[in-house]
Amino acid sequence: MSIAETSAEDALVALHTSLDERRRPEEVAHLVLRVVGGQLGLRDRMTLGWAARTAARWNGWSSMSADFARPIGGARQIDAAARLFELPPGGVDPDDPVSLLDFSARLSESLGAVDPARLDFLRDRLNREDRAAAGIELSKRQYNRRFRVTQRLLAKADRLAVEQTKRQLTMVARAGFAASIERDAFLADPWAGCFVAYLTAKRKLRREFTLSGRDNPYDDIADLLFRHCTADPTTDWWMIAQAHPTPTVLARLTEAQRGELLGRWWATMRQVAALLKQVWTASEFDRATMIVRRGNDSSTWNLLCGAYNAARAAWLAALDAAGSLGLLQASCPGKAMMLIAADLAAWHRSTGGGLHPDVGVWARLPLPWDVLDGTATCTRADVEAACADGGVDPVTSGWTGPRAPAATGVFRPTPELVHGVSIADPLWASVLRAGGAFSGRVTKDSLEQTPIPGDVVVSELPERDGHIKP
Structure with missing residues (x-):
């Protein structure tokens, strides 16, 4: 059954299922339209409807998986x-x-x-x-x-x-605790459920190979759904807090709920930090630059960093909502820096850029897992001093408090990506992916001898000898 033929009840169930998947935001927007479209004003309905219509591009087909890899059982x-x-x-x-x-x-x-x-x-x-x-x-x-x-x-x-x-x-890195939301609670509050499903779909988008940074997942569609949640006195803010633990949301929780979230995020931080320590000990990283070296397991490291930093940001937000940021004077574990691809780092340098300022702060502080297990000490004053040396604002950058909210984004259709490179359509994406293009490895002979048409690669890429190389 197509989404257009799905009932509102079935669409809401599909939205709950999407919390543990990786559906494109436009597909989720289409389901949201089926659930709450009749309750929207004309302007909001047009905004949501335009996003929903883009789900039909290429007859709804995408070359990218609609799920995260699931472990194969025994x-x-x-x-x-x-x-x-x-x-x-x-x-x-x-x-x-x-x-x-x-x-x-x-x-x-x-x-x-x-x-x-x-x-x-x-x-x-x-x-x-x-x-x-x-x-x-x-x-x-x-x-x-x-x-x-x-x-x-x-x-x-x-x-x-x-x-x-x-x-x-x-x-956890992409959607917080959204995947653990119970189905009955989700179905009981359609507006909150629609907001959580759409926002997490945006957060799960793959990263593009670009110098401009990542789009804010909280876009105009997420904002219109959030405004409806705010206007409803019966909104389940506890459910929203599982995926969107911002100061605005946490302020609407009870003290007991904020305390529970604080404990869950702290436990998650410690769990991930222990795993980060294992990877760090078994590898040789360049802490000063965090540029990938041969032999580094960048996939596992970056996955763990994403989960740790998401847990840390939510923990800081919960501390702030509870009025307990003063605890950072005793212990303030820092962020963990992801590894950056050497070609992307070189592209940054070629355009006059350099390393992200956070890398310098990270290099000056004790390793976060050593702080969390008591091996090392790192206080708020230590973090502020490192930030001052690196020219970073410790509060707005999220080192010693909740990160300052970015400007609300604007929805754009999900691009077809091959290792972060935007491709014009899913058929070309499938061909290039099968040929090993943009993977950092030697491409197959058939692809090496076949020039890629100039209008196939949509995103801006660094050039070598005037030509983009697969």
Whole structure:
């Protein structure tokens, strides 16, 4: 069923589902129009309607995924283990790492493993005498096969837990706690639900390769929806605060609600900081520039930085709303800087620019995870001194308080991107992506020998010898 044929009730359910997806904002705007379009004035309806109509570009098709990558469960490993151990199917949740660990522990015990969480093929297998003493009547070959399957099941449980955590933190970085909003609460307040769904869709947009910075996700459509929420005395501000924890929203919560959010964001900061420390320790970063080096896992690092900085900004906003910014005098963990691509950094330098001023502040302060675990001390005075050295306003830049709100953005249709480069249409985007264009790797021979028409790449790019290179 197309969106145009969707009922208002079904459209609202689809909006709730979109909280855990990556739909284009124009698709979400179309669903919003189905839900609240009849309650809008002419001007607001025209604003929302124009955005909704752009969802039909290219017959609604896009070359980009409408979801964040979802971890693949352990169904294949469970089936292999069940066949080899001759166990009945069922009883194990393939998408739950804990369930997989419990299952692997039971299998490990049947193999005589001393520690079910450690299965080293060289050290932990039983020899013939030990198997006989444990009552295991299996040949060496059959025992080894079962041992390897159990090993793979245990490894899958560990990988699944890591990937699920990564996806969860991706959602936190892009949409706060919106993905955890209960369906019943969402359906009970259509205006608040529409605002949260649209704003989070804007926040989930992919970054473009540009010098002009990112558009403010809070645009004219988000603003008109927010104004309707403000005018309604029954608005569920607690739900809105999950995705939009600004001072204006937090001021409408009860003290208990602000305290709960403060605790959740603090816990998230500590969780992400511990993961950042692991990546930092295992890598070699240039802290002074934060330009990517060969071997850096920039994807994982930037994902974690996004989640940490989003949690930190929301924590500061909650502190401010509670009148407790004075606590920063005792401890004020700093931001975490994302890694920047070397070609983008070079482009900045070629146009007379340089590193973002925040990078200098970050380099002057103790590492945030050391502050959070008590290894190092960083107070508000320390942050203000580092900001002064770097020529940064500590308050408006978000180092010691909620960041100053940017000007309300203007909706524009979602561009088709290939590694951040805007492409004229999804068909060309698919071709270029398949050929490895703009990926930083050597392109395939067929693409290298085929010049890209000048009107295919929409965004401005640095040139090499007068020509844009894929």
